[in-house]
Amino acid sequence: MAIKISNRAKAIKQSPTMAVSALANKMKADGIDVINFGVGEPDFDTPDYIKEAGKKAIDDNFTRYTASAGILELREAIAAKLKRDNDLICDPKDILVSPGAKASIINVLMAICDPRDEVLIPSPYWVSYTSQVEMVDALPVLLPTTISNNFKIKPKQLEERILELSNPKAIILNSPNNPTGSVYSRKELVKIAEICLKYNILIISDEIYEKLIYDDVKHISIASISDETRDITVLINGVSKAYAMTGWRLGYSAGPRDIIKKASQIQGHTTSCVNAMTQKASIVALSECDGSVTTMRAEFQKRRNYLVEKLNEIENVKCLMPKGAFYAFPNISHYLTHNTKGIKNSVELCEYLLENYHIAIVPGMAFGAGKYVRFSYANSMDNIKKGVNQFKKGLMSLL
Ligand SMILES: Cc1ncc(COP(=O)(O)O)c(C=O)c1O
Structure with a gap:
């Protein structure tokens, strides 16, 4: 007979950021070249x-x-x-x-x-x-x-x-x-x-x-x-x-x-x-300090500037310039109401983009903001360039 799980445990949902990363990693293991914008950790080595x-x-x-x-x-x-x-x-x-x-x-x-x-x-x-x-x-x-x-x-x-x-x-x-x-x-x-x-x-x-x-x-x-x-x-x-x-x-x-x-x-x-x-x-x-925090910060800032500029160039996407951390949080609400694929929410949108355009981003619903998605720019400039291009293509394919 199975032991009953507590009500407290039942109420807990899997962390959606971890869920996106897990799916992206699985696709990677299957040989698919996924660009992972889901991760919430610096891509640098510990100094x-x-x-x-x-x-x-x-x-x-x-x-x-x-x-x-x-x-x-x-x-x-x-x-x-x-x-x-x-x-x-x-x-x-x-x-x-x-x-x-x-x-x-x-x-x-x-x-x-x-x-x-x-x-x-x-x-x-x-x-x-x-x-x-x-x-x-x-x-x-x-x-x-x-x-x-x-x-x-x-x-x-x-x-x-x-x-x-x-x-x-x-x-x-x-x-x-x-x-x-x-x-x-x-x-x-x-x-x-x-x-x-x-x-x-x-x-x-x-x-x-x-x-x-x-x-x-x-x-x-x-x-x-x-x-x-x-x-x-x-x-x-x-x-x-x-x-x-x-x-x-x-x-x-x-x-x-x-x-x-x-x-x-x-x-x-x-x-x-x-x-x-x-x-x-x-x-x-x-x-102590060897300057690595300053170097990492400067690199994040460069990536942020590039990513946010490119996101805002996409029609009907609006992204504030974040002042800190390493995330961009664009509003994609237009594409939830104007699409031919029946996509109704940010989770479905992220699944669609992961499966078809091989980019892992986190649905805003995970953060209580269903009209948004989150990109982590703790990612190489190369990946950011490719990934934001894929994002644009993915959104355009919905129309
Ligand atoms: C806002 C916020 N607080 C706390 C943490 C947890 O950090 P730590 O690795 O120290 O547990 C995170 C990690 O993503 C975070 O984004």
């Missing part, structure tokens, strides 16, 4: 100076369990980074190192959410936020944004929505944003912080794309706005995106001591700690 530190940790037999919250030397390096880059004074005691920012977020959600607590999430949103909120039996409450507002929430909208809720607990802010690439300014963050302070809403500020920011835009950490704001913010960051270290698995949270302490205890009973050598390598990543 050598970081790899060396990881290798040295293994050679030094630094290979055992560590303190659950992370080794002190690493938490000190994170505190120094927060001071240097984000103008934040943070005691290492208020920092928790976890196996990826993804783990950091769910640890915090577990520490603060009771069943039916409401967690506000600006939409379009990163796919895991809603699933993670549901996993802790809390309720995701979406705050829709539009392209005309650069995909950013308005303070009035936030306040009105909070007033409609029964148990508003937290908001998950993500700047620079996945999938839209939008970045909040200091002025905008000040207004959001004021409202969160007024209603005692915890700000979970996911800043994982902090280093991937373009033009003259500056990343501001909402926690740095005032001491009061810092006291209601948990900052989330990690090494995955900035240092091309997705597989090493290290993220961190920094925030109010009681929340971090509880999140740390939760981690102590789940994953224990981040692997010891990754912690050593991350100290070097966060403290």
Whole structure:
């Protein structure tokens, strides 16, 4: 007799970004030359100076369990980074190192959410936020944004929505944003912080794309706005995106001591700690610099400029110039209503493009925005050139 799966597990959907990548990889394995715009990780190698530190940790037999919250030397390096880059004074005691920012977020959600607590999430949103909120039996409450507002929430909208809720607990802010690439300014963050302070809403500020920011835009950490704001913010960051270290698995949270302490205890009973050598390598990543982050950022910016320009040249496609991260998020709504193939939504469109034009892009529905698709430009310039051409051909074939 089959064992019954829990209702919690049943509610979880497979990550659609992973699903597209899996299908694209399968087609590749079958010998089909697919251009994969689905991936959410840098296509660069981890810089050598970081790899060396990881290798040295293994050679030094630094290979055992560590303190659950992370080794002190690493938490000190994170505190120094927060001071240097984000103008934040943070005691290492208020920092928790976890196996990826993804783990950091769910640890915090577990520490603060009771069943039916409401967690506000600006939409379009990163796919895991809603699933993670549901996993802790809390309720995701979406705050829709539009392209005309650069995909950013308005303070009035936030306040009105909070007033409609029964148990508003937290908001998950993500700047620079996945999938839209939008970045909040200091002025905008000040207004959001004021409202969160007024209603005692915890700000979970996911800043994982902090280093991937373009033009003259500056990343501001909402926690740095005032001491009061810092006291209601948990900052989330990690090494995955900035240092091309997705597989090493290290993220961190920094925030109010009681929340971090509880999140740390939760981690102590789940994953224990981040692997010891990754912690050593991350100290070097966060403290030293060989210019590779700047080189990667410059390359991403070049690709972004090319891709977005080409997307906007396609008739009836509109794409904002993303200010950060490595995604372009064009509006393709025209092709959902004007096509001869019976395609009705972004999922069907992406399947059609993958099967017939061999490009893997992620349907906007995955991010709560069905009229859009997401391209990752963590891809070679050659692939971007070929891929955007295929995209255009694919759209034209629908008419
Ligand atoms: C917005 C956002 N936050 C967090 C993460 C997770 O990063 P990590 O690899 O540190 O778990 C991702 C990864 O795609 C992301 O896009």
